[in-house]
Amino acid sequence: MYKQKYDRVYNFSAGPSVLPLEVLEKVQADLLNYEGSGQSVMEMSHRSKEFKKIAEDAEANLRELMEIPDNYKVLFVQGGGHVQFAMVPLNLMVNSKKADYIITGTWAKKAWKEAQKFGDAKAIASSEEDKFTWVPKVKKEDFREDADYAYICLNNTIYGTRFNYIPDTGDVPLVADWSSGWMSEKIDVSKFGILWGGAQKNVAPAGMAIVVIREDLLGKCAPEVPTYLDYKIHADNDSMYNTPPCWTIYVAGEVFKYLKSIGGIGVMEEMNKKKAKKLYDYIDSSELFKAPVAVEDRSLMNVVFVTGDPDLDKKFVAEAREEGLINLAGHRSIGGMRASIYNAMPEEGIDCLIEFMKKFEAENK
Numbered sequence: 001m002y003k004q005k006y007d008r009v010y011n012f013s014a015g016p017s018v019l020p021l022e023v024l025e026k027v028q029a030d031l032l033n034y035e036g037s038g039q040s041v042m043e044m045s046h047r048s049k050e051f052k053k054i055a056e057d058a059e060a061n062l063r064e065l066m067e068i069p070d071n072y073k074v075l076f077v078q079g080g081g082h083v084q085f086a087m088v089p090l091n092l093m094v095n096s097k098k099a100d101y102i103i104t105g106t107w108a109k110k111a112w113k114e115a116q117k118f119g120d121a122k123a124i125a126s127s128e129e130d131k132f133t134w135v136p137k138v139k140k141e142d143f144r145e146d147a148d149y150a151y152i153c154l155n156n157t158i159y160g161t162r163f164n165y166i167p168d169t170g171d172v173p174l175v176a177d178w179s180s181g182w183m184s185e186k187i188d189v190s191k192f193g194i195l196w197g198g199a200q201k202n203v204a205p206a207g208m209a210i211v212v213i214r215e216d217l218l219g220k221c222a223p224e225v226p227t228y229l230d231y232k233i234h235a236d237n238d239s240m241y242n243t244p245p246c247w248t249i250y251v252a253g254e255v256f257k258y259l260k261s262i263g264g265i266g267v268m269e270e271m272n273k274k275k276a277k278k279l280y281d282y283i284d285s286s287e288l289f290k291a292p293v294a295v296e297d298r299s300l301m302n303v304v305f306v307t308g309d310p311d312l313d314k315k316f317v318a319e320a321r322e323e324g325l326i327n328l329a330g331h332r333s334i335g336g337m338r339a340s341i342y343n344a345m346p347e348e349g350i351d352c353l354i355e356f357m358k359k360f361e362a363e364n365k
């Protein structure tokens with residue numbers, strides 16, 4: 001059985017998912033008495049000077065790591081991904097009430113459906129007919145010039161694809177869900193109107209989305225929009241309009257410090273590419289396992305694979321679990337297998353998985 005320090009298994013969960021061991025150890029050490037404050041972060045007033053510093057440092061380190069330009073606000077908003085599906089149209093679908101969506105999987109589709117409640121949300125491209133195994137290549141002319149925004153999901157957690165390019169939308173602000181890719185590789189923030197991500201995939205425990213928004217997109221909500229769902233209220237109050245998700249912000253802050261300590265996102269990106277390549281290379285060489293996704297669109301974070309036989313897939317997932325390789329089942333909507341290999345998955349986890357896959361292949365030829 002594969003085991004790590006503290007008898008920890010290798011956890012390939014798509015979310016909530018692994019956090020760096022160094023961060024968990026720091027959180028554990030801080031738990032009863034955070035840096036001499038005499039309190040746990042869980043018990044702290046969000047208006048205290050200690051917590052204010054935690055939140056400010058988290059934002060500053062995030063800005064530094066992602067090289068976020070000064071004309072962007074960083075917001076920590078409760079509610080995760082689905083709240084963003086609604087907040088985006090509520091805040092941006094305000095002029096022509098048109099928005100163009102590229103449908104690359106479950107999450108993009110859900111966001112699109114949500115936006116239809118508020119205006120003319122149009123699917124301008126989709127790979128659904130091929131079970132989302134690739135990502136459409138769109139051009140500027142494919143977007144409606146008068147759309148209030150265009151929307152994409154950069155990394156498709158369930159189907160294991162990613163945009164390997166950032167669409168040119170001209171003057172139409174581009175909104176992107178980067179939940180499952182957050183800080184896994186370098187990205188040019190200035191290409192986006194909004195870049196948001198749920199915390200629980202690559203950053204922190206569940207309960208929060210990080211929203212990076214260009215300032216000129218703030219303050220456009222209709223008056224009847226609930227106060228909490230207006231990005232401007234969060235921007236004007238440094239994400240402390242109400243009690244923020246303190247614990248999640250704190251852990252995210254520790255993850256950002258950890259990323260800085262290893263050399264930043266560029267270093268993380270190299271490690272992620274190496275990990276993903278190892279796993280895909282093995283799958284491509286295997287006679288039993290296949291990756292159904294178009295090679296150029298393969299995700300670095302969520303590696304989807306199948307044997308072609310659903311019963312054998314189930315057997316694989318069950319036996320892997322016995323060996324300490326857990327959460328390898330594909331999303332309940334598509335079956336097969338999925339190894340989510342986020343930032344915090346060590347390379348040894350990939351090595352163990354490949355070793356186990358080879359053994360399974362030999363036994364099940």
Ligand SMILES: *Cc1c(COP(=O)(O)O)cnc(C)c1O
Pocket residue numbers: 015079080081082083107153155156157177178179180198201
């Ligand atoms: C998980 C996920 C979501 C949904 O997030 P919730 O916090 O569960 O609402 C949305 N988009 C992507 C890309 C995801 O991976």
